Every structure is written in structure tokens, then in C-alpha cells.
Amino acid sequence: MLAWTIYLSFAGALACLLTPRANPRATRAVAFGTALAGLVCGLMGAVQFKPVNGLEVITHVRWIPALGIDFSLAADGISVTLVLLTGIAAVAGVLFSWNVERRTNEFFAFFFALIGGVYGVFLSLDLFLLFVFYEIAIVPKYFLIAIWGSTRRDYAAMKLALYSFIGSGMVLIGMLAAYVVAGQVADMHGFDLVSLAQVPFPPDFQRWVFPLVFVGFAILAGIWPFHTWAPTGHSAAPTAASMLLAGVVMKLGAYGCLRVAMTLFPEGLKMWQHELAALAVTGIVYGALVALVQKDFKFVIGYSSVSHMGFVLLGLATLNLVGLSGAVLQMFSHGIIAGLLFAVVGRMVYDRAHTRELDALEGMGLARAMPFAAVTFVIAGFASMGMPGFSGFIAELQVLIGAWQAFPKLAILAGVGIVIGVVYTLKTTAQVFFSDKPAPAEAHDHEHPLEPISVPERLGAALLIFCTVLIGLQPRLLLDLIVPSFQSPLFDGLRKVAGL
Amino acid sequence: MNSADYFQLFSALGPEVIVVLTALLVLAADLLGLQDTPRAYRMSIAAGLTTVGCAGAVAWMFMNRTTGNWHGGMFVIDPLNETVKAVILLLTVFTAMLSTEAKFTRHCGEYFALLLLATVGMMFLASTEDLLMIFASLELVSLSLYILVAFDKSSRESAEAALKYFLFGGMSAAFLLFGFSLLYGLSGTTHLPLMAQKLFTVGADPLLTVALVMVVIGFGFKVAAAPFHLWAPDAYQGAPLPSAAFIASGSKVASFYVFAKVLLLGFSQLGWGNEETATGGWIPLLSIVAALSMVLGNLAAIQQTSVRRLLAYSAIAHAGYMLIGFLALGDEAFASLLFYVTTYALTTIGAFGVLGVVEAQVGGDKLADFAGLARRAPVLAGCLMVFLLSLAGIPPLAGFFGKFYLFAAALTNDGHNLPFLWLIILGVAMSCVSLYYYLQVLKQVFVVEADENARPLAVPFLSHAVVVLLAAVTVLLGCMPGWLLDTIHTAIGELGW
Numbered sequence: 001m002l003a004w005t006i007y008l009s010f011a012g013a014l015a016c017l018l019t020p021r022a023n024p025r026a027t028r029a030v031a032f033g034t035a036l037a038g039l040v041c042g043l044m045g046a047v048q049f050k051p052v053n054g055l056e057v058i059t060h061v062r063w064i065p066a067l068g069i070d071f072s073l074a075a076d077g078i079s080v081t082l083v084l085l086t087g088i089a090a091v092a093g094v095l096f097s098w099n100v101e102r103r104t105n106e107f108f109a110f111f112f113a114l115i116g117g118v119y120g121v122f123l124s125l126d127l128f129l130l131f132v133f134y135e136i137a138i139v140p141k142y143f144l145i146a147i148w149g150s151t152r153r154d155y156a157a158m159k160l161a162l163y164s165f166i167g168s169g170m171v172l173i174g175m176l177a178a179y180v181v182a183g184q185v186a187d188m189h190g191f192d193l194v195s196l197a198q199v200p201f202p203p204d205f206q207r208w209v210f211p212l213v214f215v216g217f218a219i220l221a222g223i224w225p226f227h228t229w230a231p232t233g234h235s236a237a238p239t240a241a242s243m244l245l246a247g248v249v250m251k252l253g254a255y256g257c258l259r260v261a262m263t264l265f266p267e268g269l270k271m272w273q274h275e276l277a278a279l280a281v282t283g284i285v286y287g288a289l290v291a292l293v294q295k296d297f298k299f300v301i302g303y304s305s306v307s308h309m310g311f312v313l314l315g316l317a318t319l320n321l322v323g324l325s326g327a328v329l330q331m332f333s334h335g336i337i338a339g340l341l342f343a344v345v346g347r348m349v350y351d352r353a354h355t356r357e358l359d360a361l362e363g364m365g366l367a368r369a370m371p372f373a374a375v376t377f378v379i380a381g382f383a384s385m386g387m388p389g390f391s392g393f394i395a396e397l398q399v400l401i402g403a404w405q406a407f408p409k410l411a412i413l414a415g416v417g418i419v420i421g422v423v424y425t426l427k428t429t430a431q432v433f434f435s436d437k438p439a440p441a442e443a444h445d446h447e448h449p450l451e452p453i454s455v456p457e458r459l460g461a462a463l464l465i466f467c468t469v470l471i472g473l474q475p476r477l478l479l480d481l482i483v484p485s486f487q488s489p490l491f492d493g494l495r496k497v498a499g500l
Numbered sequence: 501m502n503s504a505d506y507f508q509l510f511s512a513l514g515p516e517v518i519v520v521l522t523a524l525l526v527l528a529a530d531l532l533g534l535q536d537t538p539r540a541y542r543m544s545i546a547a548g549l550t551t552v553g554c555a556g557a558v559a560w561m562f563m564n565r566t567t568g569n570w571h572g573g574m575f576v577i578d579p580l581n582e583t584v585k586a587v588i589l590l591l592t593v594f595t596a597m598l599s600t601e602a603k604f605t606r607h608c609g610e611y612f613a614l615l616l617l618a619t620v621g622m623m624f625l626a627s628t629e630d631l632l633m634i635f636a637s638l639e640l641v642s643l644s645l646y647i648l649v650a651f652d653k654s655s656r657e658s659a660e661a662a663l664k665y666f667l668f669g670g671m672s673a674a675f676l677l678f679g680f681s682l683l684y685g686l687s688g689t690t691h692l693p694l695m696a697q698k699l700f701t702v703g704a705d706p707l708l709t710v711a712l713v714m715v716v717i718g719f720g721f722k723v724a725a726a727p728f729h730l731w732a733p734d735a736y737q738g739a740p741l742p743s744a745a746f747i748a749s750g751s752k753v754a755s756f757y758v759f760a761k762v763l764l765l766g767f768s769q770l771g772w773g774n775e776e777t778a779t780g781g782w783i784p785l786l787s788i789v790a791a792l793s794m795v796l797g798n799l800a801a802i803q804q805t806s807v808r809r810l811l812a813y814s815a816i817a818h819a820g821y822m823l824i825g826f827l828a829l830g831d832e833a834f835a836s837l838l839f840y841v842t843t844y845a846l847t848t849i850g851a852f853g854v855l856g857v858v859e860a861q862v863g864g865d866k867l868a869d870f871a872g873l874a875r876r877a878p879v880l881a882g883c884l885m886v887f888l889l890s891l892a893g894i895p896p897l898a899g900f901f902g903k904f905y906l907f908a909a910a911l912t913n914d915g916h917n918l919p920f921l922w923l924i925i926l927g928v929a930m931s932c933v934s935l936y937y938y939l940q941v942l943k944q945v946f947v948v949e950a951d952e953n954a955r956p957l958a959v960p961f962l963s964h965a966v967v968v969l970l971a972a973v974t975v976l977l978g979c980m981p982g983w984l985l986d987t988i989h990t991a992i993g994e995l996g997w
Contacts, residue, residue, distance in 0.1 A: 064901075064982050066989060067908065106874075106946075128904075132895040139894060142939060146947045154947075158939065165935050169928040172904075177918060180911045 002045035002123060003058045003073050005038045005083060006133075009090075009116030012037075016108035024104035028094070031108040035094045038115065039087030046080050049481070054488030055194075058123065067128075068190025074125035076488050077481030078258070078328050082122045082251060085335045088467055089247040090115045092339055095460030096347045097240040100148065107148060111240060114140040118248050122255060127175055127191040130260070131168070134252065138164045141233075141241070141249065148238040150350075156229075156236030160245075163219055163229040170216030171256065174209045178264060181205055197263045197490050203271075210268020214261035214276070220253030222309045224283035231302030235356075239346030242298070246305045246338035251331045254312045258327070262316065263490050266497040269319065274407065277317040281410045283310035284417035292424045297349065297356040300428050301341045304384065307417060308334045308392075314414060315399040319498040323402020325482045326395055332478060333383075333391035333471060340380040340464040347457060348373040349432070352450045358431050367433040372453045374433040376461045381425040383468045386418055391471035509570050512577055515557035515585060516623050522553025523616035530609025539608065543600045546612040550596040553616065554589040561586060567994075573629035573691040579991035580834070581627040584757050587842050588626065591750040592619045594849050597966050598856055599742040604652040611651060615746065618644035622754035629765065631680045631690040634758055638676070638722070642669050645751060648743040649735055661738025668731040672721030679714025682707055683766075692766040700769040712782055715762060716789065722755040724812075725819040726793040736812035741859065744808065745852035748815055749845035756822055756841045763826060764833055786823050787923055793820030794926060798933045807855055807865045810937060811848065814891060817934060818844055821906060821927055827920050828909035831992045836902075836909040838988050843890070843898035843977055850970035851887040853963055854880050861957045870941060872950025877957040879964065881945045883971035888938040890974045893931050898977035903931065905981070 012034025019027040050056060055076050063071040075083070093111065100107050113136065120133030138161060145157035178196065182188040186199045201209070215223065222230040230250070234242045262269050269276075287307030294300045312334070315327025350356050353364060367374040383390035386397075396418065403411035471478060485491075486500065494500075510517070526549050534542045561582050569576050595615060605611055621640030628634055646669065650662030684690055686708060687698035699708065720728035736744045767782055797817030804810040822844075825837035855865060857880060862869040874881040890899035907927065910920045977984055 064985070066982070066985050067905065132900075135895045135900070139889060143946060146943060154943070158936070161939060162932060162936060165932045166929075169932050172907075173921075173925055173928055176904075176908050176911050176924065177921065179908060180918060183912065 001041055001048060002075050002080070002083060004041045005045070005087065005119040006073075006116055006123065008034060008037050008041065009112045009119055013109045013112035013116060016105050016112060019105050021103070021105055024101055027104045027108055028098060031094045031097075031111070032091075034112055035087075035090040035115075038119070039084075039091050042080075042083045042087040045075070046084060046481070049075065049077075049080055051076060051484070051488070054485050055125075055490065057125070060125075063126075063129075068192075069128045070126050070190070070192060071129060072125045072192065073123045073129075075123055076490070077483070077485035078255070079122045080481055081328060081332050081478050082255060083119060085251065085332050086115060086118050086122065086248050088463065089244060089335060089339050092343065092460040092464055093240040093243050095456040095463075096243065096343045097238070098454065098456040099347075099351060100238070100240075103147065107144070107238075110140040110143050111244075114144070114244060114249075118244075118252060121252050125193050127178075127193055127196065127260065129191075130193075130256075131171065131175060134171075134256065135165075135168055137249065137252065138168070141245065144241040145233065145237045148241070149236040150238070151236055152232065153236045156232040160229045160233040163226065167216045167219035167226075167253070170212050170219075171260070174213035174216065174261075177205070177209055193259070193263065194489050197493055199264075201265060201267075203267050206265040206268035207271055210261055210265035211272055213265070214257050214269075214272070217253045217256030217261060218313060221250050221257065221313060222253070222283070222306045223313055224279055224286055224306070224310070227283060227287070227306045230306055231299050234302040234305065234342070235296060235298035239342060239351070242342040242346055243339040246301075246342055247335040250305065250309050251312075251335055254309065254316070254327070254331055257313070258316055258324075259490075262494055264493075266493040269317075269494070270497050273317055273319060277314055277403070277407050277410050280310045280313035280317055281413045281417070283307065283313065284414050285420070288417045288420035288424060292420060292427070295358055297345050297358055297361065297428070297432060298342075300358075300424060301338070301345055304341070304421065304424070305334070305338050307421060308338070308384070310417070311396050311399045311414070314403050314410070318399070318402035318406040319494075320402050320405055321483065321486060321500055322398050323406065324486060325479060326398025326400075326402055328482045329391070329471075329475065329478060330395035330399055333395040333468065336464050336468045336471075337380055337383045337390075337392055340376065340461065340468070341384065343457070343460060343464070344373055344377045344380060348376070348453060358428065361432045362435045362437050365435075369450045370453060372458065372461075376465070377433060378429060379465055380468075381429050383472070385422045385425050389469065389472045391468045391475070393472060394475040505570075508568075509575070511564065512566060512568055512570065512575070514560045514564065515589075516620055518557045518560060519553055519589075519616050519620050519623065522549060522556075523613040523620070525549060525553070526616065527609045527613040530612075534609075539603070539606065540600075542608040543602070546608050547596040547600045550612050550616060551593050554593045554596075554619070558586050558589050571630075573693070574633050575624075576627055576629050579994045580838075580988070583987060583991050584626040584753065584838065585623045587753055587845070588619060588622045588750050591746070591753065591845055591849060592616070594846075594853075594966055594970070595742050595746045595750065597962055598745060598849070598853050600962055601856065601860065601960050602740060602742055603860075604654070604658075604740045607651075611648070614644045614647055614651075615742075618648065618746070619750065622750055625754045625758045629692045629761065631683065631692070631695075631762075634762070635673075635677060635680060638758070639673065641751065641754065642673065645743070645747055648746065649739040651743060652740045655738070657738035658740065659738075661735045665731050665735045665739075668721055668728075672718045672728070675714050675721075676718025679711045679718060682711035682714065686711065692761065695766050696768045699767065712767065712785070716782065716785055719755065719759040719762070720789060723752065723759060723819045723822075724816050725789050725823060726796040726816055727789075729793070729797070729816045729819075732816060733809045733812040736815070737806060737808045737865075741852060741856045745849050745856075748811070748852065749849045752815075752819075752848075753841050753845050756837060760826060760834060760837055764829065783827060786826055787920065790820045790823035790827075791923060791926055793817060793823065794930045795820075798930045798937075801937045802933070804937070805867050807867065807870065807941060810941070811851060811855075814934065814937075815848070817930065818891070820930075821903060824910050824920065824923055824927060825906045827923070828906075828913055832909040832912065834992055835985070835988050836906045839981070839985055840902040840906050842984065843902045843974070846970055846977075847887050847890045847899060847974050850883065850967055850974065851891070853967040853970065854884045854887070857957060857959050857963050857967075861959075867941060867944050870944040871948040872954055873945040873957075875950055875956075876954055877959055880957070880959060880967060883967045884945060885942055886971040886974050888941055890978065892935045892938045894935075896975070896978045898974045898981070901978055901981040903927075905985075 117137035801813035890897035
């Protein structure tokens with residue numbers, strides 16, 4: 001069932017492309033159907049999910065026998081969690097792109113090509129296959145931003161594409177080296193992740209190949225100092241694309257770190273654990289501080305994404321069960337919350353006010369003009385700050401507990417990052433929506449009132465709010481999926497190194 | 501040598517004979533019967549005959565599957581050679597189909613005859629293991645290609661390109677011949693496998709290094725590897741489009757195959773050189789040439805505004821990647837190289853197909869001429885995306901698997917611990933650079949909108965068909981590389997090198 005998410009998305013991309021250009025309604029219908037079908041498949045897969053040893057093999061077909069490459073798909077609880085996230089983000093993304101009128105069919109074709117690639121990464125059990133899907137996701141991102149984007153879209157799109165490609169290049173080198181070395185030390189010729197995880201790679205090899213692969217993936221997760229693609233990319237992208245970028249694509253990177261770098265080279269992780277944690281915490285604090293001084297609404301959210309993704313990386317570096325499962329939970333949580341934030345900023349505010357300058361928005365009295373947007377943003381802001389009752393709280397708490405056990409000093413710094421997060425979120429909310437400042441003179445000129453919030457937007461916001469509250473109140477729903485995953489043979493080496 | 505032997509040889513030469521006869525037939529038909537008919541008609545007839553002839557040659561090869569070795573390696577038939585020859589014939593057919601729309605000449609018969617003669621040269625090149633034969637067939641290929649480049653007599657660029665190509669080619673032939681003569685002097689034979697044994701026993705000899713350098717320079721010109729690439733951008737830009745496509749595809753396949761044969765068979769023992777006697781091997785030499793080509797080709801391509809020149813510099817970069825394949829040594833080197841060069845040739849000829857339509861309808865090959873192609877010719881734009889992304893090495897397209905296999909093969913080279921890692925890292929880094937300039941083209945196609953009054957392009961049916969077919973092949977070989985890979989592997993397996 002889970003595998004259908006991939007096939008349906010690619011089929012949906014093709015179907016969207018073939019709908020007539022002059023009829024965006026038909027395209028939207030196809031797109032919404034595809035996204036919904038993907039989510040339903042994901043949900044059914046989650047309900048029927050029956051792992052053996054923490055892993056459920058879905059498909060296993062020989063693909064390129066000459067190099068030991070298989071078309072093998074499998075899911076553990078982590079994959080299921082992220083597949084669900086992707087499904088939700090896709091549905092919300094379509095709902096918030098309802099107003100795309102220019103080249104609608106191509107827009108949704110690229111959109112679903114990206115979604116299909118993302119599903120594929122989360123479900124691949126073969127390293128080669130995983131890499132193929134990972135790269136499939138790069139090109140659509142470029143076109144989504146370059147064609148439908150806003151400010152400095154050329155620059156942002158190219159920067160994003162090149163950063164992603166450089167990251168995947170690093171992964172490719174590590175992957176080839178691992179393939180060759182596995183052949184030398186264990187006579188293992190292939191890319192099956194479970195078998196590769198059992199190969200005892202020499203420590204000297206892990207010392208250089210682990211950081212290569214980890215950072216390669218982490219570039220996409222926005223690891224400091226390679227995060228600069230994220231704010232520019234997010235702000236230039238059309239709403240649905242920023243939702244996907246922050247919500248799902250950054251998770252691809254973090255997932256790659258966990259699924260490939262950490263399982264294959266656990267000793268390398270042990271060697272670099274402290275450096276990685278330091279980078280992660282730097283990202284948390286730096287992202288939050290920079291968000292504090294931004295003038296562009298979208299850049300605030302962009303940098304807050306960098307900051308929150310720092311928690312994911314910190315959780316991964318802790319090497320204990322609380323931290324690791326917290327990291328996965330944070331991936332899900334941030335995916336939902338960032339999607340919601342970008343939806344408010346990009347779709348509800350920018351598409352109507354046609355500006356994202358905080359100073360300009362200040363005078364518009366948006367809370368009165370768009371109460372729905374204001375309420376949504378307040379909820380999303382609370383969730384993002386880590387208020388209890390929302391998913392962000394439980395996820396970041398777990399990461400902090402894990403980090404406290406592993407490196408207490410850094411955990412305190414990360415806590416400071418959370419406090420700064422509260423400050424910039426409240427400051428921005430107050431400035432944009434609840435400011436008393438009178439509108440500047442020229443703002444009175446435009447007479448026509450802001451167009452009301454449409455039904456698809458309300459639906460999308462409701463879906464995302466529901467998810468973050470549900471997981472905030474019932475984190476077990478996901479934790480029961482995530483925690484047993486670490487018992488699968490994929491994590492044998494990691495468990496041994498971490499002493500779990 | 502009795503008469504039965506000649507009969508056997510003649511039947512073994514069947515495919516080559518068929519192609520030569522087709523060349524004569526095309527020439528005769530055009531000169532004798534069709535002078536008064538419209539050009540499009542003559543072009544179609546000639547292209548049709550070419551296609552039939554090439555198909556006949558392929559059919560002959562598949563129906564009479566023989567293996568054999570005539571006159572001490574002068575002419576060799578084995579499964580691998582036949583595969584290469586089939587690929588070359590296929591590329592000739594595609595070139596011929598792209599030529600039908602061309603308007604640069606009134607001499608249709610001569611044009612196709614020369615195309616077929618170049619093909620024959622390439623086929624001989626693929627099926628010989630003898631230095632003399634290699635040189636003779638290389639000259640046949642080169643002379644035909646010089647004329648093909650100069651064929652647009654009304655264009656100064658065409659003449660200039662041909663002259664440059666000719667002068668550089670002549671020089672490279674001199675280098676090659678000099679190297680070959682030294683090799684003959686050292687080993688006393690022109691047969692490659694025999695030469696390898698003799699050279700091994702000759703031991704350290706500075707002349708051997710000189711010969712090696714000469715051979716690498718000579719072939720470096722042919723495959724347009726830096727620093728011997730100077731002719732390529734001008735030839736690609738000035739030549740009539742089908743000729744440029746053929747130089748970029750068919751000629752690449754044949755030259756790389758014979759280059760690999762000379763180095764891997766003829767110098768099989770001398771890869772790493774001999775440290776005691778300070779003789780250099782070809783592996784260090786070739787890694788430097790590969791690195792230079794990748795860096796120079798990719799960096800220079802960024803600057804280009806003409807898509808033809810961009811493709812030329814990207815061809816130089818790809819020559820660099822392919823040279824990495826040599827370093828895998830042995831069977832894997834041949835397998836990875838052939839997979840790469842075949843997919844590369846198919847992709848490039850497809851890109852030239854799109855380029856041809858744009859040049860004919862929009863009037864140029866500048867980046868700006870591609871603006872809004874997605875709206876003006878959606879199918880072509882989609883295919884161009886497939887070709888360029890495949891060249892950049894994005895999965896699931898053929899170019900990605902080609903690169904992946906090439907790099908994996910070079911890294912697996914045993915006896916040393918990841919010996920060419922630096923080269924692979926350079927190669928991957930340069931692929932990132934290449935994505936930049938391929939995206940520059942695609943940006944014009946998909947992102948930039950065309951003028952208000954730009955109309956949809958009228959794409960000729962045949963061009964459409966060829967381009968779509970090639971795009972489909974590029975996708976299929978990327979998703980199912982096993983098809984081609986298994987053919988090559990089986991062929992190499994039967995050789996038992």
C-alpha cells in the first residue's frame with residue numbers, strides 16, 4: 001500500500017501535465033485527487049503496518065544485477081511517519097496553491113514529481129534507489145522556484161539547485177567509496193542498506209567518509225554553515241513550494257543523515273558527535289538570532305526553519321534513544337508547523353497585501369482585515385515556540401532531554417535558542433497583526449479591501465492545525481511507530497556504538 | 501592464402517561491403533536519376549537508402565554471427581566489435597534522418613555518400629587490432645569528416661571550421677603515425693596483443709615513453725580531450741548541423757573504442773609504468789588529461805552563449821569523464837566506457853536534433869533563441885530537458901547511470917586502495933558545475949517567456965519522431981540500464997580477455 005504513494009504521485013504528475021492548459025480547474029481537481037490518494041495510501045499503510053524486526057519489506061526486485069542494485073522498498077516506523085508527513089504536506093500544498101493560474105498544469109506536474117521523489121526516498125531500502133529518488137527531487141524544485149517564484153527567484157532557484165546537487169555529489173562519492181570498500185573488506189557487492197549496515201567499515205575510512213555523507217545530506221537539512229540556500233530559497237519560492245521545501249525537503253536531508261550516514265558509519269558518528277552537536281546548536285542559536293532582525297516576513301520564517309532543523313540534527317547527534325526519537329518527531333512536527341507558517345505568510349498575507357516587508361504590513365491592521373489569518377498565525381506561532389499541547393513542545397523537549405544526557409552545556413545553549421524563538425515569534429506576530437501604528441498615507445490609497453480567505457485555505461489550515469494539536473496531545477501515536485524502529489537490523493551498528 | 505580464404509573474408513566483411521555499396525548507390529541514384537527533382541525529395545531518397553543500407557548491415561551481422569581473426573589481427577570479428585559497429589550504424593541512421601531537413605547543399609548524393617564512407621571507416625576502426633589498419637581507417641574517417649564539415653559552401657564559418665579541423669587533424673595524424681612507427685620499431689610488430697608482450701620484454705626504454713605520449717596526443721585530438729581540444733568548439737559551431745552531430749556521436753564512439761583498445765590491449769602491462777627504471781605508464785598521463793578536460797571543458801562551457809559551443813565544451817568535459825573509465829583497466833573499463841559513450845552519443849544526437857529545429861525555425865543557436873520553447877514546441881522542450889539533464893547526470897536518465905558505473909569501475913580498480921578518488925571527487929564536483937550551464941539553457945526554455953508574436957514552431961515530422969525516440973531511449977536506458985549493460989557484458993565475457 002505504501003509503495004502506491006510513489007507510483008500515484010508520478011502518475012499524477014503526468015496526468016496534471018496532460019490536462020489542458022486553458023482549464024486550471026481540471027488540473028486542480030486531478031492534483032487534489034492525487035494528493036488525497038497519496039495521503040489515504042499513506043494512512044492505510046500506517047494502519048496495516050506490520051513490521052518484522054522493525055522493518056516491513058514492500059517490494060524487492062532485482063534491478064541492475066551487474067552492480068548488485070535492487071529495486072527494494074521497505075518501511076519502518078520512521079519512514080511511515082515521514083510518508084504521512086509528506087501526504088499531509090502534499091494535500092495542504094495543493095489547497096494553498098488553489099490560486100495558481102499561470103501554467104497550472106506544469107506547476108502541479110513539477111509539484112508531484114517532487115512529491116513522488118520524496119515518497120521514494122522515504123521508502124527506499126536500496127542506497128542506489130534512495131539516491132535516485134533523492135536527485136529526482138532536485139530538478140522540480142528549481143523550476144517551481146524559477147517559474148512561479150517571487151523576489152530574486154533566478155538567484156534563489158539556482159542557489160538551491162546547486163547546493164542540493166553539491167550535497168548529493170558528496171553523498172555520491174561516499175556511496176561509491178562505501179560500495180568499493182564493502183567489496184574489499186566484506187566481499188559484499190551491492191547497495192542493500194541492511195547488508196551495508198552490517199559491513200564493518202574500517203575506522204580510518206569512517207573517519208573521513210562519515211562527515212562527507214552526513215554533511216552532504218545535512219546541507220539539505222539546513223545545517224549551519226551550509227544553510228544559506230534555505231532562507232533565500234524559501235522566500236523566493238511560491239507558497240506551496242516553500243511549504244514543501246521547509247516541510248518535507250529539509251526532512252529528506254535529515255532522513256538521509258539518519259538512514260544512510262549514521263547506520264552505515266556509526267563509528268564515524270561517534271568520532272564526530274561533538275562537532276556535529278556544536279554545529280547543530282550554532283544553527284539553532286544563529287538561526288533564531290538572525291530571524292530576530294529580519295525585515296522580510298518570509299525571511300523570519302525561513303531562518304526559524306534553520307533554527308528548528310538544528311533541533312533535528314542535535315537530536316541525531318545525541319546518540320540516545322530519547323534524542324533520536326525526538327529528532328524524528330521534530331521532523332514531523334516542524335514539517336507541519338513550517339507548512340502552516342509559510343501558508344499564512346505566502347498565501348494569506350503576501351498574495352493579498354503584495355508585500356512582505358514587516359514595516360509595511362504593520363500599518364495594514366491585518367488582524368481586523370483577516371482575523372482567520374491572524375488566528376492561524378498565532379496558533380502556528382505558539383506551536384513553533386514549543387507551547388505545551390502542540391507537537392513542537394514534545395519533540396523539542398525530547399531532543400533537549402537527550403542532549404542534556406549527552407552534552408549538557410550545549411543543551412543549555414539550545415534552550416537559549418528556544419527563548420530567542422519565543423521572542424522573534426511574538427515580536428513578529430505583534431508587529432504584523434496586532435500593531436496600533438496608523439497606516440502610512442499611501443496605504444489608504446488602495447480602496448479595495450483585501451480579498452477574503454477562501455475555503456481551500458481554511459481547509460488546509462484546519463488540516464495542519466489538527467495534526468499539530470493531535471500529535472501534541474497524543475504523541476504516542478507517532479512515538480509508538482518511531483521508537484521500535486531503532487530495533488531493526490538497520491540500526492545494529494548504531495546500537496552497538498551507542499550502547500542502546 | 502588460397503581463394504577460399506578470400507571468400508570467407510569477403511563474407512565476414514559483409515556489413516562493410518553493404519555500406520560501401522549503399523554509398524555508391526546513393527551517389528549513383530542522385531547523380532543519374534534525380535537531378536531534376538526537388539531537393540527535399542532527393543534528400544529523403546538518399547536518407548531512405550542510407551537507412552536501408554545501415555539496417556541491412558546490422559541485419560547481416562545478426563544473421564551471420566561469426567567470430568574470426570584475419571591476417572594477424574588486421575580484421576577481427578568478435579561480439580564486442582559487432583556491438584560497437586551496430587551502435588555506429590544506428591548513429592549513422594539517426595544522423596541521416598536529421599539531415600533530411602537540411603538546406604545547406606545541393607549535392608545530396610555526395611553528402612550521404614561521404615557520411616556512409618565515414619561510417620565504413622568507423623566500422624573498420626572498430627574491428628581491427630592492427631596499428632596500420634587503425635591508421636588507415638582513421639584517415640578514411642577523418643578525410644570524410646573534413647569534407648562533411650566544409651559542406652556548407654555558402655558559409656564562411658563552415659569553411660573556417662573545416663580548415664581548423666583539417667589542420668589540427670593532420671597534425672594529430674602525424675603525431676599518431678610517429679608514435680606508431682616508434683612502437684613498431686621497438687616491438688617489431690603492428691599487432692596489438694603481440695605488441696603488448698614484446699613491449700613488456702623490451703623493458704625500460706625512453707623511446708617507449710615518447711611513443712606513448714605521441715599516441716595519447718594523437719588520440720587526444722580525435723576525442724577532443726584537453727589540451728588538444730582547440731578545434732572542437734569551432735568545428736561544432738561552423739559545421740552543418742548533421743555533420744556536427746555525427747562528429748559528436750559516431751566519431752566519438754569509434755575513436756574512444758579504438759583508443760581504449762590501443763591503450764588497454766597494446767600497453768596492458770605498462771599502466772603504472774615502472775618505478776625502478778623511471779618509465780612512465782599511461783595511467784598517470786591519462787589521469788592528468790582527464791582532469792584537465794573535465795575542468796577546462798566545464799568551466800569554459802559556463803561562458804558560452806551559443807548552444808553549439810556549449811555542447812562542444814561539454815563534449816570536452818565528457819571526454820574527460822570517459823578517460824576516467826580507462827583507469828578501471830580490463831573488462832570493466834571496456835564495459836563502463838562503452839555504456840557511457842553509447843548513451844552519450846545517443847543523448848548528444850538528440851540534443852542536436854532539437855538544436856536543428858530551433859536553428860531552422862528561429863534562426864540561431866544563441867541561448868536567447870531558446871526563450872519560451874516550452875510554449876512554442878512543448879514536446880521538443882520536454883525532450884531537450886531529458887537530454888540536457890542526462891548529460892548533467894541526473895537520475896533516472898541514462899547519463900547518470902553511465903557516470904555512476906564509470907566512477908564505480910574506476911574506484912574498484914584493485915591492488916590499490918581507492919587510487920583515483922581524487923579524480924572521482926573532481927569529476928563529481930565538475931558535474932555540479934555542469935548542472936549550472938545546462939540549467940541556463942533550460943531556464944531559457946522553460947522559465948523565460950517568448951515574445952508576444954512568437955508562434956508555435958512547425959516541427960518536421962521526422963525530427964519530431966527521432967527526437968522523441970531518442971528521449972525515450974535516454975529515459976529507458978536510465979531506468980533499465982541492464983539491457984545495454986548485459987549485452988556489453990556478455991560480449992566481453994565471450995572474448996575472455
